[in-house]
Amino acid sequence: MRKLKLAVLISGGGTNLQALIDACNDPSYPAEIAVVVSNRPDAYGLERAKSAGISAECVDHKDYETREDFEDILHDRLKDHDVELVCLAGFMRLLTATFVGKWKDRMINIHPSLLPSYKGLHTHARAIEDGVRFGGCTVHFVRPEMDDGPIIMQAAVPIDANETEDSLAKKVLTYEHTLYPEAVRLVAEGKVRVSGQKCVFKDTDLGSVGLISPVPAN
Ligand code: GRF
Numbered sequence: 368m369r370k371l372k373l374a375v376l377i378s379g380g381g382t383n384l385q386a387l388i389d390a391c392n393d394p395s396y397p398a399e400i401a402v403v404v405s406n407r408p409d410a411y412g413l414e415r416a417k418s419a420g421i422s423a424e425c426v427d428h429k430d431y432e433t434r435e436d437f438e439d440i441l442h443d444r445l446k447d448h449d450v451e452l453v454c455l456a457g458f459m460r461l462l463t464a465t466f467v468g469k470w471k472d473r474m475i476n477i478h479p480s481l482l483p484s485y486k487g488l489h490t491h492a493r494a495i496e497d498g499v500r501f502g503g504c505t506v507h508f509v510r511p512e513m514d515d516g517p518i519i520m521q522a523a524v525p526i527d528a529n530e531t532e533d534s535l536a537k538k539v540l541t542y543e544h545t546l547y548p549e550a551v552r553l554v555a556e557g558k559v560r561v562s563g564q565k566c567v568f569k570d571t572d573l574g575s576v577g578l579i580s581p582v583p584a585n
Contacts, residue, residue: 386548403423405424412456463511494535525578
């Protein structure tokens with residue numbers, strides 16, 4: 368089976384990377400990780416990659432004078448590994464429009480909110496503060512604006528009465544680990560494509576069950 372070649376870009380712990388590694392270990396999964404790149408030398412995700420026998424490289428942004436210089440090297444590394452799809456997984460550097468353009472519709476990101484709500488940082492704290500009933504996570508194609516782009520997949524997670532930022536982050540992260548490998552599968556199997564600002568799907572069940580919170584008494 369032909370497998371889509373992935374790069375996973377990280378800056379930290381890499382639990383989403385681990386979910387992708389685990390998915391790729393299934394021989395029937397339609398993608399494989401060609402390289403993991405971190406912009407931080409101390410990112411624990413690099414250890415996860417090494418333990419799995421995957422090329423793990425660091426391109427430290429601090430070693431470059433400009434964002435462009437950093438991205439040129441990053442781009443070269445991805446090319447060296449014949450990468451076809453770039454997966455941002457907790458990668459904490461903003462990318463320039465030039466770099467994003469080079470990977471248009473070939474770069475995806477996971478973000479811990481129901482986009483387009485709560486772009487940026489501290490998504491869970493802000494959602495709890497606002498009293499919204501659902502948090503969640505989104506996998507989307509990357510566009511030059513931060514946390515913007517056609518949405519591939521989302522999971523909604525109810526926010527409890529006693530929810531804290533940590534407890535919500537923990538709950539949402541569990542869904543992230545299901546979401547990211549499934550979103551990559553859709554891309555790899557050619558079941559999702561970008562049309563204008565949106566994704567359109569082929570042979571894919573988009574679900575029909577709604578969620579209500581609080582649950583109606585009767
Ligand atoms: C995740 O919450 C992801 O949505 C966000 O950064 C976090 C990365 O976590 N973009 P991990 O490094 O994958 O554990």
